[in-house]
Amino acid sequence: MTTASAAPAVSPFSASSSAGREVTDWTWESVYPAPAKLNLFLHVVGRRADGYHCLQTAFRFVGHGDGLRFTPRDDEQLRLVTPLPGVPPERDLTIRAARLLQAETGCRRGVDIAVDKRLPMGGGLGGGSSDAATTLLALNHLWQLGLSRQRLQEIGLALGADVPVFVFGENAFAEGVGEELRPLSLPPACYLVIESPVEVPTALVFSAPDLVRDTPPLAPAAWQPGEGHNDLEAVVVARFPAVAERLTWLSGFARARMTGSGACVFAEFADRAQAEVVWRQMPAHFSGWLADGLSRHPLHALVEG
Ligand SMILES: C[C@@](CO)(OP(=O)(O)O)[C@H](O)COP(=O)(O)OP(=O)(O)OC[C@H]1O[C@@H](n2ccc(N)nc2=O)[C@H](O)[C@@H]1O
Numbered sequence: 001m002t003t004a005s006a007a008p009a010v011s012p013f014s015a016s017s018s019a020g021r022e023v024t025d026w027t028w029e030s031v032y033p034a035p036a037k038l039n040l041f042l043h044v045v046g047r048r049a050d051g052y053h054c055l056q057t058a059f060r061f062v063g064h065g066d067g068l069r070f071t072p073r074d075d076e077q078l079r080l081v082t083p084l085p086g087v088p089p090e091r092d093l094t095i096r097a098a099r100l101l102q103a104e105t106g107c108r109r110g111v112d113i114a115v116d117k118r119l120p121m122g123g124g125l126g127g128g129s130s131d132a133a134t135t136l137l138a139l140n141h142l143w144q145l146g147l148s149r150q151r152l153q154e155i156g157l158a159l160g161a162d163v164p165v166f167v168f169g170e171n172a173f174a175e176g177v178g179e180e181l182r183p184l185s186l187p188p189a190c191y192l193v194i195e196s197p198v199e200v201p202t203a204l205v206f207s208a209p210d211l212v213r214d215t216p217p218l219a220p221a222a223w224q225p226g227e228g229h230n231d232l233e234a235v236v237v238a239r240f241p242a243v244a245e246r247l248t249w250l251s252g253f254a255r256a257r258m259t260g261s262g263a264c265v266f267a268e269f270a271d272r273a274q275a276e277v278v279w280r281q282m283p284a285h286f287s288g289w290l291a292d293g294l295s296r297h298p299l300h301a302l303v304e305g
């Protein structure tokens with residue numbers, strides 16, 4: 001993460017565009033990237049009988065995220081070398097993903113998992129979901145399980161509504177609870193993402209009485225980048241002043257949005273130079289970073305189809 005007082009650092013997970021070509025600067029050998037996603041818009045269009053909400057959203061991957069290392073074991077143990085504060089290892093989405101794969105395939109191998117955590121938890125960047133998807137993709141490869149992308153997406157959905165898109169590997173227009181995916185071709189862009197010093201629980205936002213749940217559905221094929229809003233934003237802004245403060249500030253420069261159920265907010269710029277002008281003016285008590293929009297997930301080629 002970069003701060004307002006220093007030039008934007010090039011992280012092992014940053015990607016930049018050069019002469020129209022996407023360059024991904026993965027400097028760590030054997031690190032499997034778990035990029036963040038942004039919800040470019042998010043409409044709540046209904047509710048299922050089980051209480052889950054029906055959404056329409058556009059997912060965009062960006063060149064900033066967590067990094068995972070996997071050391072396969074000859075016994076069946078699954079070990080998390082880097083437990084997260086407040087998350088027992090057995091509840092961590094990486095361990096749960098690995099356990100589901102063992103159960104699905106009868107695989108008798110284990111793994112040690114180390115996560116370099118960069119994405120804030122409860123930030124709306126899909127960090128836990130991305131870690132889970134990267135675990136599914138990496139272990140399918142390292143344990144030589146041969147599961148299809150479609151099957152890995154189904155397994156991912158059992159872990160969370162946001163996991164399938166990371167396995168799908170393409171920027172996507174999503175419906176259902178986020179599992180009905182169609183690939184999106186998005187123009188190059190650079191994003192300024194501002195983190196908020198709060199963790200917003202997704203379940204709290206979806207259970208709010210004031211959440212608008214009946215936004216009219218869009219025709220997916222007709223959606224244009226820039227269209228739409230985030231229905232979850234008003235709920236979060238009303239309860240978390242720190243998110244409201246960051247949105248208001250960023251809206252003074254560009255069209256600002258909250259991603260997912262918050263707490264991060266972002267704005268899109270045509271290129272890094274324009275984003276940097278705003279980033280340099282961030283108040284000292286804000287924390288934010290720049291990341292280019294990716295054209296696809298960095299591990300897309302790890303599974304066929
Ligand atoms: C809002 C979104 C938008 O991309 O992202 P985040 O902000 O969490 O990253 C997702 O839909 C979140 O997906 P994810 O974070 O995987 O949520 P889950 O663990 O499946 O759900 C957490 C809880 O939120 C509620 N929930 C979630 C998704 C949904 N479509 N309807 C819901 O009502 C349910 O109460 C569920 O128990």
Ligand SMILES: Nc1ncnc2c1ncn2[C@@H]1O[C@H](COP(=O)(O)OP(=O)(O)O)[C@@H](O)[C@H]1O
Nearest residue numbers: 092093120121122123124125126127128129131
């Ligand atoms: N590997 C993981 N990384 C982050 N959060 C995890 C992980 N495993 C489990 N969690 C749980 O998932 C919750 C949601 O985290 P995260 O996916 O980062 O946020 P969001 O859904 O807002 O994008 C966390 O508060 C934490 O309790």
